Amino acid sequence: MIGIIAKKEWTEIVRESRFRWSAGAVLLLLVVAVVSGVVGTRRAASERAAATQADEREWVSQGARNPHGAAHFGMYAFKPVSPLGVLDRGVETFTGNAIWIEAHYQNPAQFRAADDATSMIRFGELTAATVLQTLVPLLIIVVAFPLFARERESGTLRQLLSIGISPARLAAGKVVGALAALACVVVPAIATGVAALSFTGEIPIARLLTLTLAYAAYFLAITAVAIAVSARASSSRAALVTLLGFWIVTTFVIPRAAADLGERVHPTPTDRQFWAAVNEDTAKGIDGHNPADARGKALEARVLQQYGVSSLDQLPVSFEGIALQEGEEYGNRVFDKHFHALWRGFDGQARLQRIAGLLSPYLAIRDVSMTVARTDVRHHMHFAQSVEQFRRDLQRYLNGDFTQNAGAAGFGYKAGESVWRNAPRFSYEPPALRWSLVPIATSLALLVAWMAGAAWLLFRSVATIRPRATQTETPGIATLSEAA
């Protein structure tokens, strides 16, 4: 029975020119988005590989230098491209893709794509995720709004119910029919996506599967909401207007409002505020270039005692190297304090938007999608944290060489190529799927809740379905505010 109903709906939907045009347009956009995603990702990957090689070359060939000079020359760590970034660019456009590793400073990432973008960047970017998250729901609404309402208007709903079809089965059939029509767009899109991924290397199957399930839940939720509204609405026009209002509010109004709210609750410090706080904390302590102040004195006394000598000239190692490393250690504490506070703020903003997913399934799927694609803020912070770990190792290595080998030459000591060659190298191990999924449990649960809630709404709506519009419509305009 459900099969027959589904087949009837499917046939009706795909015969409509409105569906064909809009589905065709969405499919076209999806394919263009995936192709440009592949082109962009491959370009970014090759640029970063070339940059990594060149940076290695520059590091090794920097010539004879004091190890601390080399630490200031520094290295760059380039963020590896995430394969699923082909489908969802997440916040990648707004996070930098290179981190400068130097002495004394933990630097934030630089070279954001948005810096070099045109003013159109504020309209968003064409990615498969954008199309799936914003345009496919619109397609679902356009397909599903008349499914019950029009049958009621043409009187066929009454006939159907009179021959004893259970409303629940009728609804199930309509859901299946609508989803089948939707599959005409989504399945080729997935196929293109998978093909595209195979161009960029190994396919992350578990992540891809998670994404597919998440999007399936999202589409199911939207379909159920749409058909439920269609079953309840007084006319197909009212159903459509309500659903469009729902779509606009959940995909355009709530996300921006939630972002602004996030900034209010967890304000991001300005550059100046942030660095002023860092500098103030550092100034209280030891300065690597100036071992003469109070902390320097204390360190001096400690080192003298440790080596059992009475003056710095008698030390078997370079005191400057020790002082530099001491400065790093102190700086690390300062940076941990401030960067962790900054990141806690970002995390707080993300959590707040996650909660706003209660009102907007779009926010839930956006969160899941970019996190699984590893293009969200948290994965960026993971990268930054791992670069910082490396920076500290590198400083320890260079200051160690200074301490051991500088002798009386101090800052006049010059190390050579072998020291640069033997220095540690940065390599990044992206986190596993489980690490990605834990913090987005809220969003995953919300997606399931949206799906369940929508199914429940649909069930309730058809259980109490009115075969005829009981009231004639008042002249006037149903509006967005009804849905809001």
Added chain:
Amino acid sequence: MNALVRHESRLMLRDRAFIASTLLFAVLAVFAVMNGARWLEQRRNSVALERAQNAQLSATARTEADAIASGSMQPAGATVTPYRVAHRALLEPAPAAALAVARGDLDPFMSRVSMATALHKLFTQWQLSSPLTLLAGRFDLAFLIVYLFPLLIIAVTYNVLSSEREQGTLVMVLSQPVRLRSLLAAKIGVRGAAVLVTAVVVTGAASLFVVDVSARGGWTALAMWLAATVLYGAFWFGLSLWINAAGRSSATNAVALVTLWVALVIVVPVALNVVATTMHPLPSRLALLQSTRAIDNETSRAATKLLDRFYHDHPELVPEADRTHFSRTGYVMRLEQERRLLPETAAFERQLRAQQSAIDRYRFASPAVLTSELLARIAGNDRTRFLAWQDSVRTFVLHWRERFLSDLYLGRPLTPNAARTIPEFRFAEGRIAITHVSESLAGLLVLAMLVAAAGFFALRRYSIA
């Protein structure tokens, strides 16, 4: 016609949904203006802090220069030397900056100028902004106008004619001595007037609190903003008129109008970005970075040689005591780096500008692009003003170098006079390009008239039954 307008106005005012959605729009407008104002306040505070730094630095310079001149301080003890003295060139927010954040939270607004800065590193700054906030974009007045205003218009007009026909009242109305054209014009006109007047009054009144009208160009900016709002709204009313005149059902009208909205507000801008960046692709930033590093490396090794070459050309500048060797080496190194990087940095600049002028040229493809570019420009948070500011800062750097060059090479400390006349950056900003604004406004007007005319033309084949 008078009777028609009176009748339509009564209908409209009785329509609770119309009143509710217009009110919702008004509330959101106030929210949006407040959001923009909050952003602007933060920006103004940051700018004020930077200005205070400038003042502090020149105060230190004066004190030290006086002390050196009076002999109470050794030149070597000065913290503010010709090499170290610095000035922060600032991009001050324009009078209407709170209305459209646009690129305001992406582009830097400060550049530190000194003998130690290289031209290619003037605008590379660390950025801390929350990526998630940047991704979502601000809920400012420009967002409300460009995205949500058309939807309000669609909501109150999509079925003005079709609903009358669906209820059977259209035939009755037209049995009176009323022409269909006048009826549609009255319906759209009355709603248009009500919505546009509300929008102008509400956004205008809210903006008065955040736009600095006492500043030069403040009133003009506000007037241009409101004009853009009205004309953009007029376009959507015209479009709705056309769709109504096509004679389909209310549901089809709604779908058609929302599809047009998606196409014009979402798809065309994104597509335009793809076109502009494909036509004028940027070279790789990372490749530029690597060239910078390679050149850094080579020049630092060759620095001593470079300095020798310079002194060979300028024997009059060789100092007696070679105390400030480090600053001089740093300076010549930087000049050399700039010279060698010039082809690459110039290519970058060229392509960036080409991309933006492609957007400028093709902005007429969508009234949403046209309006959003126009609003950003009125607010002064657009690319064009930013690029002009960058040019102005570069010129300032050259002026700065001329000023401190001989002191640096001769190893002289700052004189009390020099410390009192440290150059200050002024952004010699023109008024908002009036041709761009009037072209955009005219473009909106023409587009609005075109769609309305197409509507009246289509109305001739309207079937009232």
